[in-house]
Amino acid sequence: MAIIVNLDVMLAKRKMSLTELSEEVGVTMSNLSILKTGKAKAIRFSTLQAICEALNCQPGDILEYQTD
Amino acid sequence: MKLKKDWSLAHFLYYNVWIIITGLIVSFISINSTYLTGGISFFINAPYSDPMVQVDSEELITTDFLVNDEHYLMPIQVKGRFLVNNSESSFATKNLLLIVVRFLKMSILVAFFYLLARILKSVIKENPFDPLNSKRLLIMGGLLVFHAIFTFGHALFVADIFSSLQVDPTLSFKADFESVNSIFFGLLVMLLGFIFRKATEIHQEQKLTV
Numbered sequence: 001m002a003i004i005v006n007l008d009v010m011l012a013k014r015k016m017s018l019t020e021l022s023e024e025v026g027v028t029m030s031n032l033s034i035l036k037t038g039k040a041k042a043i044r045f046s047t048l049q050a051i052c053e054a055l056n057c058q059p060g061d062i063l064e065y066q067t068d
Numbered sequence: 069m070k071l072k073k074d075w076s077l078a079h080f081l082y083y084n085v086w087i088i089i090t091g092l093i094v095s096f097i098s099i100n101s102t103y104l105t106g107g108i109s110f111f112i113n114a115p116y117s118d119p120m121v122q123v124d125s126e127e128l129i130t131t132d133f134l135v136n137d138e139h140y141l142m143p144i145q146v147k148g149r150f151l152v153n154n155s156e157s158s159f160a161t162k163n164l165l166l167i168v169v170r171f172l173k174m175s176i177l178v179a180f181f182y183l184l185a186r187i188l189k190s191v192i193k194e195n196p197f198d199p200l201n202s203k204r205l206l207i208m209g210g211l212l213v214f215h216a217i218f219t220f221g222h223a224l225f226v227a228d229i230f231s232s233l234q235v236d237p238t239l240s241f242k243a244d245f246e247s248v249n250s251i252f253f254g255l256l257v258m259l260l261g262f263i264f265r266k267a268t269e270i271h272q273e274q275k276l277t278v
Contacts, residue, residue, distance in 0.1 A: 031278045041276040 004064040007036045010055050025050040082188040089181045096174045169222050176215045183208050197272075202265035209258030216254060219247035 011021065018036065022029045027047055034040045048059055055062075183204045190198045 027278065034276060035278045039276060040278045041273045043278050047278050 002065055002068060004066050005035055005038050005040070005062060006064055007032070007051070007062055010057055010061055014055050016055070021051070021054055024054040027051075078188050078191040082185060082192060085181050085185040085188060089178055089185070092174055092178055092181070096170065166225070169218075169225060173215065173218055173222060176211050176218065180208055180211045180215070183211075197268045199268050199272075202261050202268055205261030205264050206258055209254045209256070209261055212254030212257055213251050214254075216247055216250040219250075223247065 011018065018029065018032055022032050025032075025047070027050070035043065043063075048062070051062060052059060187196075187201050187204055190196060190201055
Protein backbone atom coordinates (compact mmCIF):
# COMPACT_ATOMS: atom_id res chain seq x y z
CA MET A 1 0.00 0.00 0.00
CA ALA A 2 1.41 3.35 -1.04
CA ILE A 3 -0.26 5.52 1.59
CA ILE A 4 0.81 4.81 5.16
CA VAL A 5 -1.25 5.99 8.12
CA ASN A 6 0.90 7.10 11.03
CA LEU A 7 -1.93 7.63 13.47
CA ASP A 8 -0.41 5.37 16.11
CA VAL A 9 2.87 7.33 15.96
CA MET A 10 1.07 10.63 16.43
CA LEU A 11 -1.02 9.20 19.28
CA ALA A 12 2.17 8.04 21.00
CA LYS A 13 3.78 11.47 20.49
CA ARG A 14 0.74 13.19 21.99
CA LYS A 15 0.44 10.50 24.67
CA MET A 16 -3.19 10.03 23.78
CA SER A 17 -5.19 6.84 23.65
CA LEU A 18 -7.45 5.82 20.79
CA THR A 19 -10.48 6.04 23.09
CA GLU A 20 -9.65 9.65 23.99
CA LEU A 21 -9.20 10.54 20.34
CA SER A 22 -12.46 8.82 19.49
CA GLU A 23 -14.33 10.86 22.08
CA GLU A 24 -12.69 14.11 21.02
CA VAL A 25 -13.10 13.64 17.27
CA GLY A 26 -16.53 12.01 17.36
CA VAL A 27 -15.50 9.06 15.24
CA THR A 28 -16.28 5.55 16.42
CA MET A 29 -13.53 3.35 17.81
CA SER A 30 -14.08 0.80 15.06
CA ASN A 31 -13.60 3.44 12.35
CA LEU A 32 -10.46 4.79 14.01
CA SER A 33 -9.20 1.26 14.31
CA ILE A 34 -9.79 0.73 10.57
CA LEU A 35 -7.79 3.90 9.93
CA LYS A 36 -5.01 2.95 12.32
CA THR A 37 -4.54 -0.53 10.92
CA GLY A 38 -4.39 0.79 7.36
CA LYS A 39 -7.55 -0.99 6.22
CA ALA A 40 -9.32 2.26 5.33
CA LYS A 41 -9.99 2.85 1.63
CA ALA A 42 -10.67 6.58 2.02
CA ILE A 43 -10.77 9.34 4.59
CA ARG A 44 -13.14 12.29 4.61
CA PHE A 45 -11.66 15.79 4.80
CA SER A 46 -13.92 16.45 7.81
CA THR A 47 -12.48 13.43 9.67
CA LEU A 48 -8.93 14.43 8.75
CA GLN A 49 -9.57 17.98 9.91
CA ALA A 50 -11.02 16.77 13.24
CA ILE A 51 -8.06 14.44 13.86
CA CYS A 52 -5.56 17.21 12.98
CA GLU A 53 -7.33 19.56 15.41
CA ALA A 54 -7.36 16.96 18.17
CA LEU A 55 -3.72 15.97 17.71
CA ASN A 56 -2.58 19.50 16.83
CA CYS A 57 -0.75 18.34 13.73
CA GLN A 58 -0.72 18.54 9.93
CA PRO A 59 -2.31 15.97 7.56
CA GLY A 60 1.22 15.09 6.46
CA ASP A 61 2.01 13.98 9.99
CA ILE A 62 -0.73 11.38 9.81
CA LEU A 63 -0.52 10.32 6.15
CA GLU A 64 2.68 9.38 4.38
CA TYR A 65 3.33 8.29 0.82
CA GLN A 66 5.78 5.45 0.26
CA THR A 67 6.84 4.02 -3.08
CA ASP A 68 6.28 0.26 -3.50
CA MET B 69 -30.75 0.22 11.30
CA LYS B 70 -34.03 -1.68 11.25
CA LEU B 71 -34.87 -2.84 7.78
CA LYS B 72 -36.97 -5.86 8.68
CA LYS B 73 -40.17 -4.33 7.30
CA ASP B 74 -38.48 -3.33 4.07
CA TRP B 75 -37.30 -6.87 3.51
CA SER B 76 -40.71 -8.52 4.03
CA LEU B 77 -41.00 -9.00 0.26
CA ALA B 78 -37.68 -10.84 0.34
CA HIS B 79 -39.10 -13.11 3.06
CA PHE B 80 -42.16 -13.80 0.93
CA LEU B 81 -40.09 -14.54 -2.18
CA TYR B 82 -37.64 -16.68 -0.23
CA TYR B 83 -40.35 -19.06 0.95
CA ASN B 84 -41.95 -19.07 -2.50
CA VAL B 85 -38.67 -20.07 -4.13
CA TRP B 86 -38.45 -23.07 -1.80
CA ILE B 87 -42.03 -24.02 -2.76
CA ILE B 88 -41.01 -23.83 -6.44
CA ILE B 89 -37.95 -26.03 -5.79
CA THR B 90 -40.10 -28.59 -3.98
CA GLY B 91 -42.67 -28.44 -6.79
CA LEU B 92 -40.00 -29.04 -9.43
CA ILE B 93 -38.67 -32.11 -7.64
CA VAL B 94 -42.12 -33.53 -6.87
CA SER B 95 -43.34 -33.03 -10.44
CA PHE B 96 -40.20 -34.66 -11.81
CA ILE B 97 -40.73 -37.69 -9.57
CA SER B 98 -44.45 -37.95 -10.35
CA ILE B 99 -43.93 -37.56 -14.11
CA ASN B 100 -41.28 -40.24 -14.26
CA SER B 101 -42.92 -42.61 -11.80
CA THR B 102 -44.66 -44.38 -14.71
CA TYR B 103 -41.27 -45.34 -16.06
CA LEU B 104 -40.12 -46.63 -12.68
CA THR B 105 -43.28 -48.72 -12.30
CA GLY B 106 -42.73 -50.16 -15.75
CA GLY B 107 -45.50 -48.41 -17.61
CA ILE B 108 -44.56 -47.09 -21.00
CA SER B 109 -47.04 -45.20 -23.08
CA PHE B 110 -46.78 -43.03 -26.09
CA PHE B 111 -49.49 -40.86 -27.50
CA ILE B 112 -49.56 -37.93 -29.80
CA ASN B 113 -52.32 -35.97 -28.26
CA ALA B 114 -52.68 -33.11 -30.64
CA PRO B 115 -53.55 -31.53 -32.94
CA TYR B 116 -55.98 -34.45 -32.90
CA SER B 117 -56.64 -36.49 -29.81
CA ASP B 118 -56.77 -39.95 -31.34
CA PRO B 119 -53.23 -41.21 -32.03
CA MET B 120 -54.52 -43.64 -34.60
CA VAL B 121 -56.17 -40.97 -36.67
CA GLN B 122 -54.69 -39.60 -39.84
CA VAL B 123 -53.92 -35.94 -39.84
CA ASP B 124 -53.45 -34.21 -43.08
CA SER B 125 -52.01 -30.80 -42.49
CA GLU B 126 -50.46 -28.36 -44.85
CA GLU B 127 -49.65 -25.81 -42.22
CA LEU B 128 -47.05 -25.83 -39.49
CA ILE B 129 -48.63 -26.97 -36.26
CA THR B 130 -47.04 -26.73 -32.83
CA THR B 131 -47.36 -30.15 -31.27
CA ASP B 132 -48.86 -30.82 -27.94
CA PHE B 133 -48.42 -34.41 -27.00
CA LEU B 134 -48.36 -36.85 -24.16
CA VAL B 135 -45.41 -39.08 -23.36
CA ASN B 136 -45.45 -41.19 -20.22
CA ASP B 137 -48.33 -39.11 -18.93
CA GLU B 138 -46.25 -36.00 -19.25
CA HIS B 139 -48.00 -33.32 -21.19
CA TYR B 140 -45.42 -31.89 -23.53
CA LEU B 141 -45.63 -28.47 -25.00
CA MET B 142 -42.42 -28.68 -26.92
CA PRO B 143 -41.37 -26.12 -29.46
CA ILE B 144 -41.66 -28.63 -32.28
CA GLN B 145 -43.33 -28.02 -35.57
CA VAL B 146 -45.09 -30.74 -37.49
CA LYS B 147 -45.77 -30.67 -41.17
CA GLY B 148 -47.25 -33.26 -43.41
CA ARG B 149 -49.43 -36.31 -43.33
CA PHE B 150 -49.82 -37.76 -39.87
CA LEU B 151 -50.33 -41.46 -39.30
CA VAL B 152 -49.10 -42.94 -36.04
CA ASN B 153 -49.48 -46.55 -35.03
CA ASN B 154 -48.80 -48.06 -31.64
CA SER B 155 -45.08 -47.42 -31.34
CA GLU B 156 -44.37 -48.44 -27.76
CA SER B 157 -41.50 -50.76 -28.55
CA SER B 158 -39.43 -48.29 -30.54
CA PHE B 159 -40.08 -45.51 -28.05
CA ALA B 160 -39.11 -47.58 -25.02
CA THR B 161 -35.44 -47.69 -25.95
CA LYS B 162 -35.18 -43.93 -25.86
CA ASN B 163 -37.33 -43.45 -22.79
CA LEU B 164 -34.44 -43.70 -20.34
CA LEU B 165 -32.47 -41.12 -22.30
CA LEU B 166 -35.46 -38.79 -22.19
CA ILE B 167 -35.64 -39.18 -18.42
CA VAL B 168 -31.93 -38.32 -18.13
CA VAL B 169 -32.47 -35.23 -20.27
CA ARG B 170 -35.49 -34.21 -18.19
CA PHE B 171 -33.50 -34.81 -14.99
CA LEU B 172 -30.70 -32.55 -16.19
CA LYS B 173 -33.18 -29.84 -17.16
CA MET B 174 -34.83 -30.10 -13.75
CA SER B 175 -31.42 -30.02 -12.01
CA ILE B 176 -30.49 -26.81 -13.82
CA LEU B 177 -33.74 -25.17 -12.71
CA VAL B 178 -33.33 -26.41 -9.13
CA ALA B 179 -29.77 -25.03 -9.04
CA PHE B 180 -31.04 -21.71 -10.42
CA PHE B 181 -33.77 -21.39 -7.80
CA TYR B 182 -31.44 -22.54 -5.02
CA LEU B 183 -29.01 -19.73 -5.86
CA LEU B 184 -31.94 -17.31 -5.98
CA ALA B 185 -32.97 -18.52 -2.52
CA ARG B 186 -29.42 -17.88 -1.26
CA ILE B 187 -29.49 -14.34 -2.64
CA LEU B 188 -32.86 -13.72 -1.01
CA LYS B 189 -31.53 -15.13 2.26
CA SER B 190 -28.67 -12.62 2.19
CA VAL B 191 -31.21 -9.84 1.56
CA ILE B 192 -33.25 -11.04 4.54
CA LYS B 193 -30.08 -10.90 6.65
CA GLU B 194 -29.72 -7.26 5.55
CA ASN B 195 -26.54 -8.01 3.67
CA PRO B 196 -27.51 -7.75 -0.02
CA PHE B 197 -24.01 -6.68 -1.01
CA ASP B 198 -22.48 -9.98 -0.07
CA PRO B 199 -19.53 -10.52 -2.46
CA LEU B 200 -20.91 -14.01 -3.13
CA ASN B 201 -24.12 -12.58 -4.60
CA SER B 202 -22.43 -11.30 -7.75
CA LYS B 203 -20.92 -14.75 -8.29
CA ARG B 204 -24.34 -16.31 -7.71
CA LEU B 205 -25.94 -14.00 -10.28
CA LEU B 206 -23.24 -14.84 -12.82
CA ILE B 207 -23.79 -18.56 -12.27
CA MET B 208 -27.57 -18.09 -12.48
CA GLY B 209 -27.20 -16.31 -15.81
CA GLY B 210 -24.97 -19.09 -17.07
CA LEU B 211 -27.53 -21.66 -15.94
CA LEU B 212 -30.30 -19.86 -17.81
CA VAL B 213 -28.20 -19.80 -20.98
CA PHE B 214 -27.37 -23.47 -20.52
CA HIS B 215 -31.04 -24.28 -19.86
CA ALA B 216 -32.12 -22.53 -23.05
CA ILE B 217 -29.58 -24.47 -25.09
CA PHE B 218 -30.54 -27.67 -23.31
CA THR B 219 -34.25 -27.12 -24.02
CA PHE B 220 -33.46 -26.71 -27.68
CA GLY B 221 -31.38 -29.90 -27.54
CA HIS B 222 -34.29 -31.64 -25.82
CA ALA B 223 -36.65 -30.50 -28.57
CA LEU B 224 -34.19 -31.76 -31.18
CA PHE B 225 -34.02 -35.07 -29.39
CA VAL B 226 -37.81 -35.45 -29.16
CA ALA B 227 -38.14 -34.41 -32.81
CA ASP B 228 -35.62 -37.09 -33.66
CA ILE B 229 -37.64 -39.68 -31.72
CA PHE B 230 -40.82 -38.71 -33.56
CA SER B 231 -39.03 -38.77 -36.88
CA SER B 232 -37.93 -42.32 -36.16
CA LEU B 233 -41.54 -43.25 -35.31
CA GLN B 234 -43.19 -41.79 -38.34
CA VAL B 235 -45.01 -43.95 -40.78
CA ASP B 236 -45.62 -41.49 -43.52
CA PRO B 237 -42.32 -40.16 -44.98
CA THR B 238 -43.93 -36.82 -45.81
CA LEU B 239 -44.38 -36.08 -42.12
CA SER B 240 -41.56 -33.96 -40.70
CA PHE B 241 -40.64 -32.92 -37.15
CA LYS B 242 -38.38 -29.97 -36.46
CA ALA B 243 -37.25 -28.36 -33.25
CA ASP B 244 -38.24 -24.73 -33.05
CA PHE B 245 -35.75 -22.03 -32.12
CA GLU B 246 -38.22 -20.42 -29.73
CA SER B 247 -36.44 -21.67 -26.60
CA VAL B 248 -33.13 -20.18 -27.73
CA ASN B 249 -34.60 -16.69 -27.22
CA SER B 250 -34.37 -17.16 -23.46
CA ILE B 251 -30.57 -17.06 -23.78
CA PHE B 252 -30.97 -13.29 -23.71
CA PHE B 253 -32.56 -13.48 -20.25
CA GLY B 254 -29.55 -15.47 -19.08
CA LEU B 255 -27.19 -12.88 -20.52
CA LEU B 256 -29.21 -10.14 -18.83
CA VAL B 257 -28.87 -11.88 -15.45
CA MET B 258 -25.12 -12.24 -16.09
CA LEU B 259 -24.94 -8.51 -16.82
CA LEU B 260 -26.73 -7.88 -13.52
CA GLY B 261 -24.05 -10.03 -11.88
CA PHE B 262 -21.31 -7.80 -13.29
CA ILE B 263 -23.17 -4.69 -12.14
CA PHE B 264 -23.62 -6.26 -8.72
CA ARG B 265 -19.90 -6.98 -8.52
CA LYS B 266 -19.16 -3.30 -9.10
CA ALA B 267 -21.85 -2.31 -6.58
CA THR B 268 -20.29 -4.63 -4.00
CA GLU B 269 -16.88 -3.01 -4.56
CA ILE B 270 -18.38 0.46 -4.11
CA HIS B 271 -20.21 -0.70 -0.99
CA GLN B 272 -17.00 -2.15 0.47
CA GLU B 273 -15.20 1.10 -0.27
CA GLN B 274 -17.97 3.12 1.30
CA LYS B 275 -17.89 0.90 4.37
CA LEU B 276 -14.13 1.46 4.77
CA THR B 277 -14.34 5.21 4.39
CA VAL B 278 -13.58 6.86 7.70
